Amino acid sequence: MFETINYESRAGVAWITLNRPEKLNAFTAVMHKEMLAALKNTGKDKDIRAIVITGAGRAFCSGQDLGGSDNPDYGEVLRKGYNPMIQELVSIEKPVIAAVNGVAAGAGVSLALACDFRIASEKASFIEAFIHVGLVPDSGNLYFLPRLVGHAKAMELAVLGEKISADQAKELGLVTKVAEEEVFIQEVETFAVKLASMPTKAIGLIKRYMNKSWESDLSEVLEYEALAQKTAGSTEDHKEGVSAFMEKRKPEFTGR
Numbered sequence: 001m002f003e004t005i006n007y008e009s010r011a012g013v014a015w016i017t018l019n020r021p022e023k024l025n026a027f028t029a030v031m032h033k034e035m036l037a038a039l040k041n042t043g044k045d046k047d048i049r050a051i052v053i054t055g056a057g058r059a060f061c062s063g064q065d066l067g068g069s070d071n072p073d074y075g076e077v078l079r080k081g082y083n084p085m086i087q088e089l090v091s092i093e094k095p096v097i098a099a100v101n102g103v104a105a106g107a108g109v110s111l112a113l114a115c116d117f118r119i120a121s122e123k124a125s126f127i128e129a130f131i132h133v134g135l136v137p138d139s140g141n142l143y144f145l146p147r148l149v150g151h152a153k154a155m156e157l158a159v160l161g162e163k164i165s166a167d168q169a170k171e172l173g174l175v176t177k178v179a180e181e182e183v184f185i186q187e188v189e190t191f192a193v194k195l196a197s198m199p200t201k202a203i204g205l206i207k208r209y210m211n212k213s214w215e216s217d218l219s220e221v222l223e224y225e226a227l228a229q230k231t232a233g234s235t236e237d238h239k240e241g242v243s244a245f246m247e248k249r250k251p252e253f254t255g256r
Ligand code: T3D
Pocket: 022, 023, 024, 026, 062, 063, 064, 065, 066, 067, 068, 069, 073, 074, 077, 078, 103, 104, 105, 106, 107, 108, 127, 129, 130, 132, 133, 135, 138
């Protein structure tokens, strides 16, 4: 059904795999369209409660295809291709995990940064490659990077464009976990299935309002918390969590 990505789902988890391994999964206009469609699908599908984005072959994603663009207006490439994809990803009220299997460069880093969690293979690396081709970080990179690592480190990474290893990324707080290559996919699967068995509505509300907190003051955040708690408090998962606690058993959350 897709040309540049693979899409499959199992155990409540959607797996989206960027699939142009010969170009280290570089983005094209078709890939933007397909990613947007796949992400929209995960948002709508009630059976999907977590999403994994990864890359085929030895790379996660090498950013924009430097050989393939026929559009000289890069602003338009961003507005039509990358920006809707990043906006969609952030607005999905379900956890999204970047399974960074290998090198992530340029907009490939941006894609990983826009996800809610990053799990890296020990073979992964991150490179803000934009500067090496005379460009600026895009696709939300200037938004997420300083928020994740702080302004000074973000400037250093973006301006110097030096490659950092998975372990260095972990030290900076960019990744949740670094896994040995042999067990990488199992570790991602375990993490994703765990998230998919949690109270999905509450996770979605945490994501929505934690994102909004960046541009809000304390009184606004207090009100968001009240709104979110009213909604979370009326879910079946809240009822189940309290019943399970009182009955001293493990809760079975359904995402409703
Ligand atoms: O419209 C716009 O352009 C605006 C939007 C911009 C967003 C951006 O993402 S700008 C940044 C674009 N990305 C890059 O500049 C990264 C370019 N790639 C690299 O720097 C390196 O390939 C890596 C550091 C990612 C990996 O290095 P290495 O040594 O492991 O692999 P390699 O040998 O360089 O690449 C392997 C093949 O993939 C090679 O093809 P070949 O020689 O085997 O036929 C290489 O050309 C190809 N490849 C890698 N990255 C890209 C690519 N082909 C097209 N576009 C790429 N981005």
